[in-house]
Amino acid sequence: MEAVIETRGxxxxxxxxxxxxxxxxxxxxxGVYGVLGPNGAGKSTLFRxxxxxxxxxxxxxxxxxxxxxxxxAMRRTGSMIETPRFxxxxxxxxxxxxxxxGHGMKGSAEVGGxxxxxxxxxxxxxxxxxxxVGMMQRLxxxxxxxSRPELVILDExxxxxxxxxxxxxxxxxxxxxxxxxxxxxxxxxxxxxxxxCDRVAILNKGQLVREGLVSELTAVxxxxxxxxxxxxxxxxxxxxxGSAAGDAVLVDAPRSEGPxxxxxxVEAGVDIHxxxxxxxxxxxxxxxxxxxxxxxxxxx
Amino acid sequence: MSLSLIWDAWRAExxxxxxxxxxxxxxxxxxxxxxxxxxxxxxxxxxxNRDRLSQGAGDRPLPPEVAAALSEAPIKLxxxxxxxxxxxxxxxxxxxxxxxxxxxxxxDYRWETWRLISARNAxxxxxxxxxxxxxxxxxxxxxxxxxxxxxxxxxKAAIYDRGIEWVVSGAEAGRFLAFALxxxxxxxxxxxxxxxxxxASRSLLATLFVPLVVAVGQFFALQVLRxxxxxxxxxxxxxxxxxxxxxxxxxxxxGGTAAQMLEDGLVLKGVVSIALWTLGPIAAALALFxxxxxxxx
Numbered sequence: 001m002e003a004v005i006e007t008r009g010x011x012x013x014x015x016x017x018x019x020x021x022x023x024x025x026x027x028x029x030x031g032v033y034g035v036l037g038p039n040g041a042g043k044s045t046l047f048r049x050x051x052x053x054x055x056x057x058x059x060x061x062x063x064x065x066x067x068x069x070x071x072x073a074m075r076r077t078g079s080m081i082e083t084p085r086f087x088x089x090x091x092x093x094x095x096x097x098x099x100x101x102g103h104g105m106k107g108s109a110e111v112g113g114x115x116x117x118x119x120x121x122x123x124x125x126x127x128x129x130x131x132x133v134g135m136m137q138r139l140x141x142x143x144x145x146x147s148r149p150e151l152v153i154l155d156e157x158x159x160x161x162x163x164x165x166x167x168x169x170x171x172x173x174x175x176x177x178x179x180x181x182x183x184x185x186x187x188x189x190x191x192x193x194x195x196x197c198d199r200v201a202i203l204n205k206g207q208l209v210r211e212g213l214v215s216e217l218t219a220v221x222x223x224x225x226x227x228x229x230x231x232x233x234x235x236x237x238x239x240x241x242g243s244a245a246g247d248a249v250l251v252d253a254p255r256s257e258g259p260x261x262x263x264x265x266v267e268a269g270v271d272i273h274x275x276x277x278x279x280x281x282x283x284x285x286x287x288x289x290x291x292x293x294x295x296x297x298x299x300x
Numbered sequence: 301m302s303l304s305l306i307w308d309a310w311r312a313e314x315x316x317x318x319x320x321x322x323x324x325x326x327x328x329x330x331x332x333x334x335x336x337x338x339x340x341x342x343x344x345x346x347x348x349n350r351d352r353l354s355q356g357a358g359d360r361p362l363p364p365e366v367a368a369a370l371s372e373a374p375i376k377l378x379x380x381x382x383x384x385x386x387x388x389x390x391x392x393x394x395x396x397x398x399x400x401x402x403x404x405x406x407x408d409y410r411w412e413t414w415r416l417i418s419a420r421n422a423x424x425x426x427x428x429x430x431x432x433x434x435x436x437x438x439x440x441x442x443x444x445x446x447x448x449x450x451x452x453x454x455x456k457a458a459i460y461d462r463g464i465e466w467v468v469s470g471a472e473a474g475r476f477l478a479f480a481l482x483x484x485x486x487x488x489x490x491x492x493x494x495x496x497x498x499x500a501s502r503s504l505l506a507t508l509f510v511p512l513v514v515a516v517g518q519f520f521a522l523q524v525l526r527x528x529x530x531x532x533x534x535x536x537x538x539x540x541x542x543x544x545x546x547x548x549x550x551x552x553x554x555g556g557t558a559a560q561m562l563e564d565g566l567v568l569k570g571v572v573s574i575a576l577w578t579l580g581p582i583a584a585a586l587a588l589f590x591x592x593x594x595x596x597x
Contacts, residue, residue, distance in 0.1 A: 053414075
């Protein structure tokens, strides 16, 4: 599979702190790729190296087939690193027109369309000095996408956004792979990542600790959760496969055996009100891999 | 480094510059407008007091500026334009163009916008694009200064009821172009120190003040060199103070006695000094900028 980003032994040190510690990573073309990690894991450092903002101490990185800093490769890439800032005397439309000129774009006819797409159509001619953090984020995403890049790197794109904004941004990001855009996304919102990303890498202390398809990672430890009318009868039918969980029954079995098990329960006269597969969520994997302490939910 | 990429950087910078109205007012318009108001006020005052000024002098000759103003001879526009071109890089213009240079060179650190623009172009191109736009800003400031000068000449003619001679000789046209070029180089040289300061300090205020401090330092360095036996035509004198180089070149362009009084080799030394003080800071800024961490503005 063709890689849009490849790093080999990438290391970045700040004094005695190793922000990246021999990171080797290959990010395939297509889909949405999530980069997760606690604060200080090295996510932003990785992005900054890829975009040529800082230089690695050791190792190498390639992006879109070119070395880091290669202008041709950079021009096929869009990016938004943390909360973007803009010259305060420009309007949102002027910001995009300014960046379009700097990016060598032939015209800026699509600027209005991109402002509409990120939900800033009505604020297009307002100066950005009055923008909220969420509006800055939206404008930053439009700036990253307007040159129709093949690769987009978004660092915390929903930071500072309200729930409807997050939902809109999620839909926008999910729509990009269909347009031929590979998205690389860093976020602390693990549920968002699970919903949006096809593949994730988990970083901790500058090292890669886990990488893979979200569907495969969360499928580990997958169980069938059944809400049944007669739990005792169901447990008797399921034998060693089943275990009680309050009013429900959990079934440890591969997905392929699910239909047969449900059929056997129905044939045994058990009423099934709900059946759904529950897996390990990304949050659980994140806490397990990074060693971070998971706080109990407030309502538990 | 490629010309099309430098062109992209120039276009983007110029787009931003022309939308920063405050910067354009202070860097381009303030000095000509203020100068025009001041000189017109002075001319109106002298015209109103023409008789008293003439009588008050008694046997003593009038100061040359007053005598010239009160003269009834037609104003020679060609000569006036040459004089204006020579003064287009005067300290007031330099100071106010420096405000624009500080915004242009340090603005991306202040607004944290380097990470937006540096991800799509090579760093050297971006900095050279800025230098190109500064040149545009300097040309605009000089053009505004010249336009204000022409308006001032017209007003002066009207106030003193004098005619204007529109004849411009070929020699005057040549001197006008040479002085205009020298003034432009003067602005670029002065602001090149600002570019290096902006990259090194990432501070708008430092970019504004360090070139002024350097200019004061150059002046005092000459005071230190003089007792050491360093004369005005020595290499050390010229290398420490590019202003002496500009003076030599102005004398050369003026021609006549001023040019004849120039020591042998002084012009060459002046050109070397100006080139070093212009290209040196730009080269140093480029070298420093290539290695700079742009993630934390």
